Amino acid sequence: MLKNYFKIAIAVLKRRKFFTFISLFGISFTLTILIVLTAFVDHLFSPSYPDPNRDRELFVNRIRLEASKKNGMSMSPLSFYFFDHYVAALKTPSKIAVYTNGEMSNGYKDNRKIVVELKYTNQVFWDVYQFQFLEGKPFTGGQLENRDKVVVISAATRAKYFGEEAQALGKYIEANNTQYRVVGVVKPVPFLNNFCYADLYLPYTLVQDNLKDQSLQGRFCATIQVSSSRDLPALKKEFAGMISKLPRSDESYDLIYCYPDEYLEVLTRGLLGQGKDKSTGKAFLIFGSFLLLFMLLPTINLVNINLSRIMERSSEIGVRKAFGASARTLTYQFIVENLILTLFGGLLGLIFSLVVLHVLNASDLSPNMELKINPVVLFYSLLACLVFGLLSGVYPAWRMSKINVVTALKANN
Amino acid sequence: MIKHLFKLIWNKKKENFLLISEILISFLVIFAVFSSITYNYLNYREPAGFKYDDVWMADLGSPVQGENKDSVMLVFANLKNALKGMPKVRDVSLSSNNVPFSSSMMGSGVEYGHVNIQSDMYRVDKDFAKVLQMKMQSGRWFNETDRNPVYLPVVLNAAAAMALTGSANAVGKLVKMEHQTLRVIGVADNLKDKSDFKTTSPGIYTLIDTSSIRGINTMLIKVSANADARFEDQMYRLIAGTTRAHNLQVAHLSEMRTKKNKEIIVPMVILLIISGFLIFNVALGLFGVLWYNISKRRSEIGLRRALGATAAGVSGQLLGEALVLATFSLIIGSFFAVQFPLLHVYDLPAGVYMIALLLSVLFIYLLVIVCALYPGKQAAAIHPAVALHED
Numbered sequence A: 001m002l003k004n005y006f007k008i009a010i011a012v013l014k015r016r017k018f019f020t021f022i023s024l025f026g027i028s029f030t031l032t033i034l035i036v037l038t039a040f041v042d043h044l045f046s047p048s049y050p051d052p053n054r055d056r057e058l059f060v061n062r063i064r065l066e067a068s069k070k071n072g073m074s075m076s077p078l079s080f081y082f083f084d085h086y087v088a089a090l091k092t093p094s095k096i097a098v099y100t101n102g103e104m105s106n107g108y109k110d111n112r113k114i115v116v117e118l119k120y121t122n123q124v125f126w127d128v129y130q131f132q133f134l135e136g137k138p139f140t141g142g143q144l145e146n147r148d149k150v151v152v153i154s155a156a157t158r159a160k161y162f163g164e165e166a167q168a169l170g171k172y173i174e175a176n177n178t179q180y181r182v183v184g185v186v187k188p189v190p191f192l193n194n195f196c197y198a199d200l201y202l203p204y205t206l207v208q209d210n211l212k213d214q215s216l217q218g219r220f221c222a223t224i225q226v227s228s229s230r231d232l233p234a235l236k237k238e239f240a241g242m243i244s245k246l247p248r249s250d251e252s253y254d255l256i257y258c259y260p261d262e263y264l265e266v267l268t269r270g271l272l273g274q275g276k277d278k279s280t281g282k283a284f285l286i287f288g289s290f291l292l293l294f295m296l297l298p299t300i301n302l303v304n305i306n307l308s309r310i311m312e313r314s315s316e317i318g319v320r321k322a323f324g325a326s327a328r329t330l331t332y333q334f335i336v337e338n339l340i341l342t343l344f345g346g347l348l349g350l351i352f353s354l355v356v357l358h359v360l361n362a363s364d365l366s367p368n369m370e371l372k373i374n375p376v377v378l379f380y381s382l383l384a385c386l387v388f389g390l391l392s393g394v395y396p397a398w399r400m401s402k403i404n405v406v407t408a409l410k411a412n413n
Numbered sequence B: 001m002i003k004h005l006f007k008l009i010w011n012k013k014k015e016n017f018l019l020i021s022e023i024l025i026s027f028l029v030i031f032a033v034f035s036s037i038t039y040n041y042l043n044y045r046e047p048a049g050f051k052y053d054d055v056w057m058a059d060l061g062s063p064v065q066g067e068n069k070d071s072v073m074l075v076f077a078n079l080k081n082a083l084k085g086m087p088k089v090r091d092v093s094l095s096s097n098n099v100p101f102s103s104s105m106m107g108s109g110v111e112y113g114h115v116n117i118q119s120d121m122y123r124v125d126k127d128f129a130k131v132l133q134m135k136m137q138s139g140r141w142f143n144e145t146d147r148n149p150v151y152l153p154v155v156l157n158a159a160a161a162m163a164l165t166g167s168a169n170a171v172g173k174l175v176k177m178e179h180q181t182l183r184v185i186g187v188a189d190n191l192k193d194k195s196d197f198k199t200t201s202p203g204i205y206t207l208i209d210t211s212s213i214r215g216i217n218t219m220l221i222k223v224s225a226n227a228d229a230r231f232e233d234q235m236y237r238l239i240a241g242t243t244r245a246h247n248l249q250v251a252h253l254s255e256m257r258t259k260k261n262k263e264i265i266v267p268m269v270i271l272l273i274i275s276g277f278l279i280f281n282v283a284l285g286l287f288g289v290l291w292y293n294i295s296k297r298r299s300e301i302g303l304r305r306a307l308g309a310t311a312a313g314v315s316g317q318l319l320g321e322a323l324v325l326a327t328f329s330l331i332i333g334s335f336f337a338v339q340f341p342l343l344h345v346y347d348l349p350a351g352v353y354m355i356a357l358l359l360s361v362l363f364i365y366l367l368v369i370v371c372a373l374y375p376g377k378q379a380a381a382i383h384p385a386v387a388l389h390e391d
Helices: A002-015 A017-045 A080-087 A141-145 A155-162 A229-244 A263-271 A280-312 A314-322 A327-362 A375-401 A405-411 B002-011 B013-045 B069-084 B128-132 B158-165 B229-243 B253-296 B298-306 B311-337 B339-343 B350-380 B384-390
Strands: A057-060 A063-067 A072-076 A095-100 A103-109 A112-121 A133-136 A150-154 A172-175 A178-186 A200-203 A220-225 A255-257 B055-059 B089-095 B107-112 B115-124 B136-139 B152-157 B174-177 B180-188 B203-207 B218-223 B249-252
Touching: A002 A017, A002 A327, A017 A263, A017 A280, A017 A327, A017 A375, A017 B253, A057 A229, A057 A263, A080 A095, A080 A220, A080 A229, A103 B229, A103 B249, A112 A155, A112 A172, A112 B229, A112 B249, A150 A155, A155 A178, A178 A200, A263 A280, A280 A314, A280 A375, A280 B013, A280 B253, A314 A327, A314 A405, A327 A375, B002 B013, B002 B311, B013 B253, B013 B311, B013 B350, B055 B229, B055 B253, B069 B089, B069 B218, B069 B229, B089 B128, B107 B158, B115 B158, B128 B218, B152 B158, B152 B174, B158 B180, B158 B203, B218 B229, B229 B249, B249 B253, B253 B298, B253 B311, B253 B350, B298 B311, B298 B384, B311 B339, B311 B350, B339 B350
Parallel strands: A112 A200, A150 A178, B115 B203, B152 B180
Antiparallel strands: A057 A220, A063 A072, A063 A255, A095 A112, A095 A220, A103 A112, A103 A172, A133 A178, A150 A200, A172 A178, B055 B218, B055 B249, B089 B115, B089 B218, B107 B115, B107 B174, B136 B180, B152 B203, B174 B180
């Protein structure tokens, strides 16, 4: 039976080539955009190099202090003291990576300017993030304690300073008006992962501020790892308890907002929640309504075209009805036909998106971005395809199945 | 004639419902696109108000360390002198870190009488206007005489002066900021300093003094056109050595501007590409459906031709029908569109929406005409004898 439908569908597709082109164009284009979008979202959120354990990690990157009496507010990363004194005392975390946000600086070499992003990290950072070392290894605890001027650089930075394929281990590079000895070279990480992206990784002991300063605000962020994702709620609870006990005063600030967040939450809280609300629901709502609006137009377009195509076949439908085909059989047939068309368009869309992703990866839109179609993306695209096919097929099929036999046969064109 | 066309469409409202909703949604998409293009274009056309060529920014990363505020003042004074002594340096100014094209923002409430506005706040020194070649509208910029006055002097930009004092001259007026009373000594041109596509907002300039020197860690340096990377290297070492800066970065305002503009241009281009494809898709669909409808009405058209309608009359009627269809959608769409300026959904001036509305209406009509032209011509070419014979 299905084979028969398939044959009919192909025959119909061949008959009105212009309509077929419009349908296929609409489906494949919409799908391309959806696949590229999901690949991008996947690149942003799914655990990947160098952060494979993201599902059992929480991120702390900002604290919001409010003085409700004076209507004052300030938001910034945290102090080293906060992590060293308060967070380290928590019982749930198994590992705490502490590091600064990326800070820009310059180096000059052979009358060239090299702009670099620096990150100061602790020792555990190299344990939490599984960097792939092309040369050397991370700096040691001893070097950290001695405030040795050592640095781990990314392969991209190595290329900038020493040229492609050169060895950098043990050589000195200059940035920030200081000579640092290279102890390791790592495979570059995606630019959009700003928790671990940098060009130079330095021991945190080299920052020149007072690390014992007891104020809450400073320049540090942290990734807190627990032994299993089941411990995440416990960690959040323990953290909230710790925050509620922090000293505060009416003078400087009386409200403190600071949360350990999962990867998606930490982004939405910053972008939409002003450091206060989690806002994941809001983010899904915005993203969802955008997707819906975006898919609505091609869907209506497709419904319109399908309607024209099906009405064109009214005589065929009339004959089949006259010979006893039920409305359900006919609806079923047309939906299947439409699904075949959509899947065909989906295949084209897949090919287009491979091309687009290749172009995007090759462009320097975002350094080290590697968008790819993984099984999850493929699954969702396929799902989108089916939904698309159903949405655009159901209404025309329903309209068609309502056709009166007599009128259909009489119209005869 | 038009009434007749409306009646024709109305009689077939069920068949035309999908077509109308398709045009309606395309109109809304186009309206959104045109709104953002119009807004950005109008901002782009505004004058920058300053010159960013050959201006470098030095960001010291962290505040300068010193025993007390006076010694920090001294460090900066020495650094300024040392920089000005360099051959390719024209002018140097200290600044808070919200220099042009940076991502930093600093704001404060400013009060004049009952008027209270939120304004950007810039802490600068007396050479700031020279470095950026700012122009004054009235009054003067800071100078040496501004040490220890009764009221601290401030300079407003035109937008702030307009918001605070209206059309009256702001120079000489006293304004309040952070519980301090300040005297306005001048009104400067608006600086379009966020990016080429960002509108100017109220801004207030205050002079850096010992009380505010702690938070200052940025400098703007005007250099001559032939300053190269070798010179930059020398300057970098000088600044790093003098201030013992922690994460010193030197960047060129022109490069920072390109980066800031990209933040607007890249999403705009993506938006244009996507909506371009969407509209192309819709146009094809519209074309297909109109064509199909006409082929279905061959006998009707044949009859009209037989009764003496001209070819132009027939294609005109079909075009008219398509336009009436579009008008239905546009009336509904405009109803939604005018809600944006009425309800202040986004913080855009109403004029932007009006221009966008006009452009989108024109665009949709144009789109419909283009899509209906060929099918209309096809219909006009129908030979009455053939069409009527088929029936």
